[in-house]
Amino acid sequence: MKKIILLTDFSWDADHAIEYAMQWFSSSYNSGPLDFILVHVAPGVPAIPTYPFLTSMVSSDDLLKEETEQLHAVCAHFSTKFPHFKFRELLVIGEAAKSICTTIHQEHPDLVVMGTKGFTGLTRMIMGSTALEVMRKAQCKMLIVPSGATLDLPRKVVIGANHLAPDQLHVLNPVKDMVEAWNPELEMVRVVTPRELDDIVDEVVVKRVEHFLNSKKLHFTTLQHVSAEDGLEEFIESEKANLLVLIGQERGYLLNLIHHSVSKEMIIHARVPVLILHDQDWEELGERAGHDHELEQKLVGQEAGTFID
Secondary structure, eight states, rough: OOEEEEEEEESHHHHHHHHHHHHHTTTTTTOOEEEEEEEEEEEESSSOSSGGGGGSOHHHHHHHHHHHHHHHHHHHHHHHHHHSOOEEEEEEESSSSHHHHHHHHHHSEEEEEEEEOOOSSSHHHHHHHHHHHHHHOOOOOOOETTTOOOOOSEEEEEEEOOOOGGGGGGGGGHHHHHHTTTEEEEEEEEOOOGGGGOOOOOOHHHHHHHHHOOOOOOEEEEESEEEEEHHHHHHHHHHTOSEEEEETTTSSSSHHHHSSSOOOOOOOOTTTOOEEEEEEEHHHHHTHHHHHHHHHHHHHSSSSSSSSS
């Protein structure tokens, strides 16, 4: 049984992300049994910054009861809308990002679904303080859905994978499932920057990817651009893609995006969901750990009060 965590802060953006994900699983994307967990993180103390005198009137128990009732309502809503699936609830008390990561480590989900408000830029879309922390530390597959994403199945998928090795093809299993379910057009994009002009395409990898995905709609594109992130952004916009797949591997787009300026203005932020995949072998080696302290200092801003950040 596959386990899917659906994060909710009771906002429209969270509901929208869940709706988007559920259309995947309501189609033929997955034929096996699924376990959906609606996860909400409640703050440990009352948060009423403007009117502190009200704190004495609203107890932690009252707030917890209210949030529990809201979680019940969300579960009832999606259970009614998708009666062929079963949902269970999990209310966690604590700081958002830390509590989400702890829950992920305990539950070992196959996918985590999170909504975003749609910031100004691809990087900022996945770089809200909560989303960034979860993405960096959870080391699991994530589907990040911006508020402007349409509720359509992916028909044109861009895969950013500059340095995919022959022994890493298993990371593309979710894309292979898409091919079998929806047969979307696939664009595997390699953006070459001036310092990488001497890099050549590994034809062995190309052939193995073609064989592995077994799609007649698979295309390989190499672009030259001064910035890998900007080049990828422009390609997605020009091709009208409606899903971006990033692979969390060393030297891949994911780490480049983390290092990319969070103030960079980009254009697709409001409509393109991002599916983040991880090469577990690379994760287990701990090669990402060396980046953590620097990233924490540079990028992790003030924590938001909700998931949708």
